[in-house]
Amino acid sequence: MEVFSHSDTLEDADSPLIPQYQAGDSLKLQIVNADSHVLPCTNTIIVDIENVITATMAPVMLVTIDTPRPTRAILKLYDRRFGSSLREDDRGKHVPCRLYLETEFHSFNEGPDGQAKYEAALWYHSQEYFNTELKAYNHLKDLQGIIIPRLYASVKLSPTGCPPTSGAHDIYCSVYSIIIEFIPRGTLWDLPKDxxxxxxxxxxxxxxxxxxxxxxxxxxxxxxxxxxxxxxxxxxxxxxxxxxxxxxxxxxxxxxxxxxxxxxxxxxxxxxxxxxxxxxxxxxxxxxxxxxxxxxxxxTKTVSETTSSFVSLPTSFPDRPDESV
Incomplete structure (x- = not known):
């Protein structure tokens, strides 16, 4: 992945880190598109994080969905702020997300230091991963529950501390995610032959x-x-x-x-x-x-286009919102 160069100054290094997702946290998710009767017929759901499984390209966690009969599922958050492999600069150094980087990103500042552009590049690639995986699940509907897990829903999260947005700017502050079937961890013995x-x-x-x-x-x-x-x-x-x-x-x-x-x-x-x-x-x-x-x-079968649940990626960032209005 091509990203912009990034370097912290001593002052930047003292900026607080963005808190990571942890077991015990509760998240309020807005349902974008539900593909399963497992979820309630509501616009939002609450999930409780049982365990953060991995966070290399995207945080993946085991969650319990707050329903009359609590359901365990996997939540995959395409969050540019986290990911040990995602957030590497051009020298292979991990760049943790700090508060000042969030400020730069949300200001849509196009200054020469490239910090806002670095975060924008991470955001863009995270959105691409979300769209690609969602599209793949939709193309493979007949294999869900057989070869791949069932897709329950696509959802989005508005992180705490994100400035109020609306319209065209909402996409930049929302973390798009998928909820899929939880497969209890087992030993890989029988190979997925075909x-x-x-x-x-x-x-x-x-x-x-x-x-x-x-x-x-x-x-x-x-x-x-x-x-x-x-x-x-x-x-x-x-x-x-x-x-x-x-x-x-x-x-x-x-x-x-x-x-x-x-x-x-x-x-x-x-x-x-x-x-x-x-x-x-x-x-x-x-x-x-x-x-x-x-x-x-x-x-090979020609796969049909299914775009209704995808997030369209803009070719450039909008102008900074006029805060005087």
Whole structure:
């Protein structure tokens, strides 16, 4: 990810850190689009954080939804303020979010120091990850609850301390998120033999694929593919390739897409690692029969456009609000 250079002055380093999400916190979420009967028919819900699972590219946490029958679910917040990997500068140094950075961001200041632009770049990429993962879940509706978790809803959070906004500025202060089915953590033993292949057939290639992104239900032993934020969607790629004339001479869009799916090799990115782990840990080997990658071209289905739940990303920041009004 390309970000702007960033450096703290001594004065900046003394600025308070933005408090991170913690177990025991309660969050009020506004429902953008509900895709499940699990959630109540209301505009807002309250969730209690049980545990923060990870916060590399986006905070992921186990929550309990405040309903007559409390429901456990996974909340993934695409919050630019947090993320050990997301918030790295061009030197690979983690840049924690501080109060002065929030002030710079919300002022829409386009000064030469680049601090507001750094936060704006993080915001933009967080929104892209949200839109991509939401779009992937919508494209894979027939696989929800079978190969991937069920998507319960897309929601948004207005963080504490965010200045009052309305209209065009609301998107910059809201943290867009998804709520998905909670899969109790199990041991990855049975490999998702054809799971990623089925995802590939539906026009999606996982760019971040590996055993860490597979959960196995402890009772049913069913493997689920998780984390779809970093994926490539066929329809979107075709638009870019056509717009910039990126198809190699003598080739076609379909052929280049098939080659991309084959070279990325999602099935092997999971299976090969697990085979090595089994051999090292338990001393035995297993034979793995891979799907025929040559069939990807024939099996790939054209995915339809579903945009009603997505957040349109502006090409530039609006002018700073006129505070005199």
């Amino acid at each position: 799971g990623v292949y089925e995802i590939n057939k539906r026009g999606i290639v996982l760019e971040d694929s590996g055993p860490r992104n597979v959960m196995v239900h402890p009772s049913t032993r069913t493997p689920y593919i998780i984390d779809l934020a970093q994926c490539t969607i066929k329809d979107d790629v075709f638009k870019v390739w056509e717009e910039f004339d990126l198809v190699e001479e003598g080739s076609t869009l379909e052929r280049d897409w098939c080659e991309h799916a084959r070279s990325t090799d999602n099935p092997a990115s999971i299976d090969v690692v697990m085979r090595i782990m089994l051999e090292k840990t338990f001393g035995f080997t297993i034979d793995i029969e891979y799907p025929d990658c040559s069939k990807v071209l024939d099996d």
